[in-house]
Amino acid sequence: AQCWGSSRYGGACGDVDFAGVTDVYSTAFAFMALNKNTGKAQCWGWSKAVGSCSDLDFAGVTDVYSTAEDFVALNKNTGKALCWPDNTCDSIDFDGLFASDVPTPAPTPAPTPAPTPAPPKSGIAGIIDVYSTYEAFVALNKNTGNAQCWGSSNFGGACGDVNFAGVTDVY
Numbered sequence: 001a002q003c004w005g006s007s008r009y010g011g012a013c014g015d016v017d018f019a020g021v022t023d024v025y026s027t028a029f030a031f032m033a034l035n036k037n038t039g040k041a042q043c044w045g046w047s048k049a050v051g052s053c054s055d056l057d058f059a060g061v062t063d064v065y066s067t068a069e070d071f072v073a074l075n076k077n078t079g080k081a082l083c084w085p086d087n088t089c090d091s092i093d094f095d096g097l098f099a100s101d102v103p104t105p106a107p108t109p110a111p112t113p114a115p116t117p118a119p120p121k122s123g124i125a126g127i128i129d130v131y132s133t134y135e136a137f138v139a140l141n142k143n144t145g146n147a148q149c150w151g152s153s154n155f156g157g158a159c160g161d162v163n164f165a166g167v168t169d170v171y
Contacts, residue, residue: 008046009030010030020035025071029046029048030044030049034058039059039060041053051084057082065132067132067151069135070135097146097147135151136155138156147159
């Protein structure tokens, strides 16, 4: 891979090992190279906007989103989210967003008593979308109208008074 531009903001990537990298993502000031097969990532660029992502476990990550300075990695199959360099999504109820309006089938009784695993969450991959501004995110469940916003309230990070019922896209 070749990188160019200001080395302070990710223009120098000579120390990054791109072997096995499946995806590369960016903020305005930093980059992330992700190997979805191993769940490992490398980040480089402006230290305030990169933090350390090498210690994070990205196993199962399906999507990565960014603002100017922050990343969020989301596993749409489990609702697990990672935010860095500032852990700004700790208080976000992703489980509530992933609750779909698709009815869960009743488990079939087993001939012998055995624990029945919870049915997998179904139909969520096309339901949840994450949108971002310069300093805020919104995660939207298109089926239920549930949404969670985080980040700077000046840039859309506070949406408690917004009714997202019927909303399918955010611009």
